[in-house]
Amino acid sequence: MSQQTATRDRGVAAIIKNAVVSALLALVLFSLMIGIRTETGPSGQLTYWTRFGELAAVVGAVFIGSIIVETIKRWTGPVGSVELPDTVRRAFAMLGRLLIPALLIFALLVPVIFYNQRYLLDLAILVLTYVMLGWGLNVVVGLAGLLDLGYVAFYAVGAYSYALLAQSGLPFPYFIETYPYVAIDFLQLGSWAFWALLPVSGLLAAFWGVLLGFPVLRLRGDYLAIVTLAFGEIIRLVILNWQDLTGGPNGISGIPRPTVFGIPLTRGDDGFAALIGVPFSPTHRLVFLFYIILALALLTNWVTIRLRRLPIGRAWEAMREDEVACRALGINITTTKLSAFAIGAMFGGFAGAFFATRQGFISPESFTFQESALVLAIVVLGGMGSQLGVALAAIAMIGGFELFRGLDQFRMLVFGGVMVLLMIWRPRGLVSHRAPTVFLQKPTEISSSLVKEGRG
Structure with missing residues (x-):
């Protein structure tokens, strides 16, 4: 067996393993939320019924979705940072400045x-x-x-x-x-x-x-x-x-x-x-x-x-x-x-x-x-x-x-x-960047001699 085939087999095994783990987690999390339905009966007692078919559909969807996501990740590979052109960055900055007035005008016109x-x-x-x-x-x-x-x-x-x-x-x-x-x-x-x-x-x-x-x-x-x-x-x-x-x-x-x-x-x-x-x-x-x-x-x-x-x-x-x-x-x-x-x-x-x-x-x-x-x-x-x-x-x-x-x-x-x-x-929130209240307009440059003396 060639090294390329062995690497591919290990990749497929890893994808299947991650998909199985995701499906098991979905089974544990959704077993009570979807698998069992409870309500209060006419005389006050608790009644319940099972929905194992719907639970199985959700777990299967998680399993297949995990395989698709992992496969796409391996095909595309790691994505590095993309440097946007200056015109595109200026356009996004202008849209950001116009967003707040647009939301305010829309709010005033809602009624x-x-x-x-x-x-x-x-x-x-x-x-x-x-x-x-x-x-x-x-x-x-x-x-x-x-x-x-x-x-x-x-x-x-x-x-x-x-x-x-x-x-x-x-x-x-x-x-x-x-x-x-x-x-x-x-x-x-x-x-x-x-x-x-x-x-x-x-x-x-x-x-x-x-x-x-x-x-x-x-x-x-x-x-x-x-x-x-x-x-x-x-x-x-x-x-x-x-x-x-x-x-x-x-x-x-x-x-x-x-x-x-x-x-x-x-x-x-x-x-x-x-x-x-x-x-x-x-x-x-x-x-x-x-x-x-x-x-x-x-x-x-x-x-x-x-x-x-x-x-x-x-x-x-x-x-x-x-x-x-x-x-x-x-x-x-x-x-x-x-x-x-x-x-x-x-x-x-x-x-x-x-x-x-x-x-x-x-x-x-x-x-x-x-x-x-x-x-x-x-x-x-x-x-x-x-x-x-x-x-x-x-x-x-x-x-x-x-x-x-x-x-x-x-x-x-x-x-x-x-x-x-x-x-x-967006782990830091929808708007994660916040300009500080006080900041220097121009970075202060400190010479190496001052840093050596302990002033920088």
Whole structure:
């Protein structure tokens, strides 16, 4: 047998081996997700049935797909870096500069383009809500480098703060009687309640962010993640069990809707439609909610970009790269961490207040760990620290999830597979390149004599 034939046989054996391993992994992973289907029976008992045929089809597809992929890799061989022509690079750079204005113009025109499609307007509002949450968490995770798994707690604080204050003035009715000069009865604000309570909800969420920051000042990495996860669960359990204040599992309903600066979006003669002389339509409220969350998201983006260029933003980036070196430079780690938690939590509180007024009803089921994981996945997938990447990831994850809705129970599997492939293709996120806040316009050249003396 020639050496070439032996090499080919070893290559075929390696391909088959990798395909068998991939098929076995697929069998283990999908045996419970696809092979067995469970549901609750009519009398409450658990019923199940098997789908071994579909499981075998998936495992076979993985086996054949692995053989095809490995064969293509061996045929094409390793691909080296390709140097693009200057004209192509300039064209890509121009497209990159035009992408953000194009997305902004499209966002402004969404209510006009999809005015008669309520489902798409609702989906656009949901996407922008997660864009805002992603930008808020990006301050903590992307800029400051603090892994926060309990970000949904601040989302919940903002939502419940707005709901409670808008319905009953202050959470504790006796507070107004005891401290009449300090307390504010928000019930007197009437139609202006949303605009008055929006900053209050953000400030309360920022206050809880500072409270979370103090116990975790000395923690990093996995330990910080565990504590923040526990904080999110504590907030959810408090909301669930403090029924006298939060309504417990029944939630809070009848939350006031936002108004156009005091003018309600209702059908009556005092409504906004009658004021401007147009026929009333329920879509007006959706359009107004869309522009509110768009303005809040753009405000979050603008504040974050401005903070990055300030000393506090550069301190966040320094702490993200190396906390020990950051301490050695004389940066106050305590205030740096607390400011990151507070500002990120404030934007989460704003988003929570908007969520409460948009839904008109909130309950503890809306603030589970799954929401924190989803927002964190958006930040990681988009590229930590990248504002554009977070926006694109929110569109891909929220809009893409709806795109696969027609696949019924398989949509989670398909969507998860697409996300895995995307992370393999772009392991550092959709937008992995981030220009540093401070950099030298021209590299400084140090002579060899100075380096020898220890100055370089």
